[in-house]
Structures are given as C-alpha cells and as structure tokens.
Amino acid sequence: MDQPAHSLAAGWPPGLTRVPFWVYRDADIARDEQTRIFEGPDWHFLCLEVDVPETGDYRTSMMGAMPVVVARAEDGEVVAFENRCAHRGSLICLDDGGRVKDFHCVYHSWRYDLRGNLASIAFRRGVNGRGGMRDDFDMTRHGPRKLRVTVQCGLVFGTLSAETPDFATYIGPEIMVRLRRVLHKKVEVIGRFTQQLPCNWKLYMENVRDTYHASLLHTFFATFKITRLSQGGGVMVSDNGVAHASTTLAAGQGPDTAYAGLRADNQGLKLRDPTFMNAVPEFHDNINLQILSIFPGFILQQIHNALAVRQIVPRGVDSMDLHWTYLGFADDTPELRTMRLRQGNLAGPAGFVSMEDGAVGGFVQRGIAAAGRQSAIVEMGGDGSEGAETRATEASVRGFWKAWRARMGV
Amino acid sequence: MLMNIATLNASSAKALDTGNLHDWPGFFLDDCLYKVTTADNHEKGYGAGLIYADSKAMLEDRVLALRQANIYERQRYRHILGLPLIQATPDGAVAVETSFVVVRTMRDGQMMVFAAGVYLDRVRRDIDGAWRYAERIAVCDSQRIDTLLAIPI
Structure with missing residues (x-):
C-alpha cells in the first residue's frame, strides 16, 4: 500500500476537506479499488445469518466485482468462498440461494464440499484408461479463494485478507x-x-x-x-x-x-x-x-x-x-x-x-x-x-x- | 363486466400517464390495499412493498408528497395493459389479473422499459355502483428499480 493507487493521486489537495472529482470517474481507480478495498483488508457485508439457517443452506453475494458463496457447513459454521470454479472459472452457484448437499459446477461437474474444497473431478481417471487428469494433480491445491468470515449481530461479513483486524477493532x-x-x-x-x-x-x-x-x-x-x-x-x-x-x-x-x-x-x-x-x-x-x-x-x-x-x-x-x-x-x-x-x-x-x-x-x-x-x-x-x-x-x-x-x- | 374492468384499468393508467395524479386515488375504495412489490418477494410471501398503502388516504398522501415534497426529475410513464383475466370470488369481489408494461421517458428523451409485471386486483362496486379497486398488488417481474420509483406503477 506504499505506492499511490494512481498517478493523479499526487495532485490530491492537502487535508480532508477537498475531494477531486476524478476520483468518481477514473477506471484505473475502480480497478485499484477492487484489489485494494474489495479484496483488501476490510470486512464486507455478505448476507444475513438467517439466510443460511441450516447445514447446506447457501446464499450468493458480491464483494465488489467478486462473486461470493456463503454457506452453512456440516459443523454449523458459516463459511464463504469465491463463486468461481477452480477449473475454467465458471460460476459455481447460479441462484440467489438454496439448500444443497454439496456444490458442483454445471460446466464440467467439478464438485466442491460445503466449505468450497474441491471434492471430485468428473472423468478424473479418464474413460477406458484414456484421457483424464495426471495422477499428480493435487485437488487440495486447487479451489476457489476462501474468505475469512465473521458473524456479528446476525450479519455475515467476509474478507480475503489475513491482515483485516478483528471486527470489534475494525469498527470501534x-x-x-x-x-x-x-x-x-x-x-x-x-x-x-x-x-x-x-x-x-x-x-x-x-x-x-x-x-x-x-x-x-x-x-x-x-x-x-x-x-x-x-x-x-x-x-x-x-x-x-x-x-x-x-x-x-x-x-x-x-x-x-x-x-x-x-x-x-x-x-x-x-x-x-x-x-x-x-x-x-x-x-x-x-x-x-x-x-x-x-x-x-x-x-x-x-x-x-x-x-x-x-x-x-x-x-x-x-x-x-x-x-x-x-x-x-x-x-x-x-x-x-x-x-x-x-x-x-x-x-x-x-x-x-x-x-x-x-x-x-x-x-x-x-x-x-x-x-x-x-x-x-x-x-x-x-x-x-x-x-x-x-x-x-x-x-x-x-x-x-x-x-x-x-x-x-x- | 370485462368492459367495465378494462375501462377502470385504462382510466387509472391514464391518470398516472398524463400526470393527473390527483385523480388516481379516486379509482380505489376508501378501505383498500395498494402495494408495489416484485415476483420474487410475492412468491416468498414477504410482506413489505416498495409502496405500501392500506387506505385511500395514504394514496392521497403519496400524491401530495410527490407534488409538494419529493424531488425527482421530470418524467412520464406509458402504461401498456393486457386483457384483464376475470374471476368471480365468493365474497362478491372480482379477482382480476392484468399484465402491464411501463415505459418511462425522462426529461432528456431517454426511454426505458421501467417495469413489467402483473396487477393482482380485487375490484368491487362502491356505494354509487362504480367499479373500484379494493386491492391492487403490482407485482413487478424484476427486483431491480432504476434510480427511483416516484410515480406509482
């Protein structure tokens, strides 16, 4: 975060009492906001806890441009991960919410557990001994990005960053x-x-x-x-x-x-x-x-x-x-x-x-x-x-x- | 009856489309429900509306606020109404379903399909024998509202 997000930032008037208008119009700023804020060290509201009351319940949300799945795992924990298949990048969940046993991508049937871990790959061993993935393909190393999640007063917040402070410190x-x-x-x-x-x-x-x-x-x-x-x-x-x-x-x-x-x-x-x-x-x-x-x-x-x-x-x-x-x-x-x-x-x-x-x-x-x-x-x-x-x-x-x-x- | 109800629908739409908002509450009974919601909310049974009025006086208040209090850019609607589908109900009211499309035209000429959906109405005669809305639920197909909803649907 040492580098200014934008060369024009050098022209920002001193103090907090002026806001240059280009900040609302600049495409480079919008791109930097996605990486520095929406994927950065902030807590982002995702959904309500009552949206995912039972194991297998999920709800889709957004963190800026990034699609997110919030789910209730087997142990009752609320978890969240990027709504993007590790394979070709397709959305994993296509609806606002629902209840599932696990998740699978419709494109090539890659399957994920409720925490977003890659669980199986269709035709992983090929067909009749031909094709398929290499034997050394490590499923544990591939999957959608996982979020840290905190549930506060029935609100589910998520962050991609390990640096985001605990929620109470964050809001004061x-x-x-x-x-x-x-x-x-x-x-x-x-x-x-x-x-x-x-x-x-x-x-x-x-x-x-x-x-x-x-x-x-x-x-x-x-x-x-x-x-x-x-x-x-x-x-x-x-x-x-x-x-x-x-x-x-x-x-x-x-x-x-x-x-x-x-x-x-x-x-x-x-x-x-x-x-x-x-x-x-x-x-x-x-x-x-x-x-x-x-x-x-x-x-x-x-x-x-x-x-x-x-x-x-x-x-x-x-x-x-x-x-x-x-x-x-x-x-x-x-x-x-x-x-x-x-x-x-x-x-x-x-x-x-x-x-x-x-x-x-x-x-x-x-x-x-x-x-x-x-x-x-x-x-x-x-x-x-x-x-x-x-x-x-x-x-x-x-x-x-x-x-x-x-x-x-x- | 079809002609009576089609005329009620057309008259109500005309009041909104021509900017004669003061005339619009007159198409409702004193004791009425008017709600603007979406298909998704309706199917899930969520009670809240974008607009929720459970008396004609509340509709008159909304018209008053739109005229005197609220700020919105000059715009007009064009309602395109489908054929009313009519069903008598045991309590003497008539249940009506009518599809609608509302095209919104802004001050600068920009036009868009602002809303499409179905009116779920219950109509009955008032003491003078005129058909009026006892209930009108405007169920919009999309949950997305562009900028703001000022003029009722």
Whole structure:
C-alpha cells in the first residue's frame, strides 16, 4: 500500500476537506479499488445469518466485482468462498440461494464440499484408461479463494485478507454499541429490493454519511419533524474512519424556526392518513432515527420501526447496485409488523425520505463530467473526522475519505 | 363486466400517464390495499412493498408528497395493459389479473422499459355502483428499480 493507487493521486489537495472529482470517474481507480478495498483488508457485508439457517443452506453475494458463496457447513459454521470454479472459472452457484448437499459446477461437474474444497473431478481417471487428469494433480491445491468470515449481530461479513483486524477493532467500540442496539435479537426478512443508481459507489456512501443533507434534500423529514438538524442527536465516527453512526432524538415541543424560509420547510403539508407515522420506541431510548455505516459498503437503517440493511455493489465507475433487505424481528406482534410495512414507505427506492438519494448521486455524476481538475468542498464542521454533537457537519464524510485514502495509498 | 374492468384499468393508467395524479386515488375504495412489490418477494410471501398503502388516504398522501415534497426529475410513464383475466370470488369481489408494461421517458428523451409485471386486483362496486379497486398488488417481474420509483406503477 506504499505506492499511490494512481498517478493523479499526487495532485490530491492537502487535508480532508477537498475531494477531486476524478476520483468518481477514473477506471484505473475502480480497478485499484477492487484489489485494494474489495479484496483488501476490510470486512464486507455478505448476507444475513438467517439466510443460511441450516447445514447446506447457501446464499450468493458480491464483494465488489467478486462473486461470493456463503454457506452453512456440516459443523454449523458459516463459511464463504469465491463463486468461481477452480477449473475454467465458471460460476459455481447460479441462484440467489438454496439448500444443497454439496456444490458442483454445471460446466464440467467439478464438485466442491460445503466449505468450497474441491471434492471430485468428473472423468478424473479418464474413460477406458484414456484421457483424464495426471495422477499428480493435487485437488487440495486447487479451489476457489476462501474468505475469512465473521458473524456479528446476525450479519455475515467476509474478507480475503489475513491482515483485516478483528471486527470489534475494525469498527470501534462506540459503533459496536450502536450496531448491537438495533440488532439485538433474531431478525426476519420482510422484503428485498435492488435499486440501480447511476453513480459511482462512493457518491452513495458519502450521501449515507452526509448528515447535513438529510433534512435539506428530503423535505418530508423536516416538515413532519422526523429529523431536523435542530433536533437533538449527533454523529460518531470510528478513529480509523471506517464506521459511522448518526442519531436523531425525538422532536422536542414548541415551535422550531431554524428552517424558516428554506425549501424544506413546507409547513402546509399535512398527512390525511398519519397512521404510517405511528411508531413505538422498541429500543428503550429516545433515538427515533439511527443510520450506521461500515466501510466500504454496509448500511444499517433504523427510521422509527422501519429497519433495513443495505449493501453497495459497484458496477463500473458510474453505476452501482444498492441491495435493500427490509427487516422485522422474528417475535414481532402482528401490530408491530403492520407498522413496519406502513413505515416501509419512508425508505427504499420509493421512500418518502430516501427516493431523492437514488437520483442525487446521478446529478453529481453528470455534473462533474468535465470537472476532472476541480474538487468537491467537504468543509462543514471543520476539517477533522471526529464525532460531533451536531449533524450540521461533514465529519463522517471526511471519515470515509480517511479510510479510503489509507487503503488506496493516497 | 370485462368492459367495465378494462375501462377502470385504462382510466387509472391514464391518470398516472398524463400526470393527473390527483385523480388516481379516486379509482380505489376508501378501505383498500395498494402495494408495489416484485415476483420474487410475492412468491416468498414477504410482506413489505416498495409502496405500501392500506387506505385511500395514504394514496392521497403519496400524491401530495410527490407534488409538494419529493424531488425527482421530470418524467412520464406509458402504461401498456393486457386483457384483464376475470374471476368471480365468493365474497362478491372480482379477482382480476392484468399484465402491464411501463415505459418511462425522462426529461432528456431517454426511454426505458421501467417495469413489467402483473396487477393482482380485487375490484368491487362502491356505494354509487362504480367499479373500484379494493386491492391492487403490482407485482413487478424484476427486483431491480432504476434510480427511483416516484410515480406509482
């Protein structure tokens, strides 16, 4: 990681308050990100533990461009390996998930056990004494790349690198508390959707970490007092910049004039059926919104009782997939489950407070098409990446760049 | 009956395609369910929707938010509807399945097949005798949504 990832990196402005626009558009950067980040010393969210409840259950996922299989082995351990046959490189698993005895590649029937070990080769000894593999072909030395796996709060993370620190060190103690706060018991999937965004993946992760924009871009937030910067709350960032969590406390009483005159302050908007804003405080505190992210591509959302995890998968320099998994808890009452379904209107590709996030990265991607020599300004709340008791700051965006630059050698 | 239901479908689509969103909730009963989901979610029995409204008032709220709160680039839809497949049900409602294709045209003229799928509807007459949706589940064949879903399907 000593060599800069890109010759242009030499031209990076000093400090964390500027981000040159070429970083969102450069194909060399995207290639280096795959090797240095997605195959590098980071923990990547792969799937939920409940996606692979029993031995033989598997689910396919992605680590950047790299296809991955997550499986439950015979001894109950959750394991993961590259979804690539050792022989000719074909995908081993072709579906989102399922239950199998073992894996075999459809192309030439090379077979793998649940841990991804090569178990047999079709016609290894040839046919009628002719053909086949050499006798000294060592099956133990061939197979898809295996991942280190950690299961945290029901989330499965993987990494290819032996250097990735243990998960608690990776995200830091403060964010670990925030993660456990929400994912404290068994979850249940209540919906899965994929949103294809017309932007570089980093623009979406910055948007997630940008506590400044939320109540300005998303009018719905401010008008119904779901979150306003003038409400209590704050942002915390791990020392290494890897993880962040922002929180909003329940609205106080009395008039709030901080947004007077701004577009987002649309006091005329009244809900005819406010039942979808009905919520119960299920985490025994007064935090009604918490957004948590883990570098490079994981997000945990709690907006009232609307819970979801989101996974970022880059698709080239100017496109990405955002995989949404909407969650409830296995022990939800019917009333609480109905609340989650109604509150689901807040987030997702059609969410009242999130649909703009699907488009705004594309607005930037199009806006910077000719701005290879210009930089974005990331200066709200100073020049550091420490947490703050306010959300009128871009500290966690700077934290993202701190982590990114460490990986990329910039 | 086929003509009545085909006309209901066409009228609802017209409200969405011509930008007269305020007219659209009027094709639903006060007590209704409207959900946009995908074939995969539907088959697995997952309850959540991209849009989930269990009253006409919630549909009116969505239209209000699209008009006054949410930000999205100028765009229009074109619904192409199949022939409704009609089945009477014991409780007096009528179950209808209608295929749809939605082509989305953006401000700059870019067009794409934004969604294709099937409406799983339950329709019944309101107190004035007009056919209205008691339930409309728009089941999209693809789980992938391009950029955002603003205007309902």
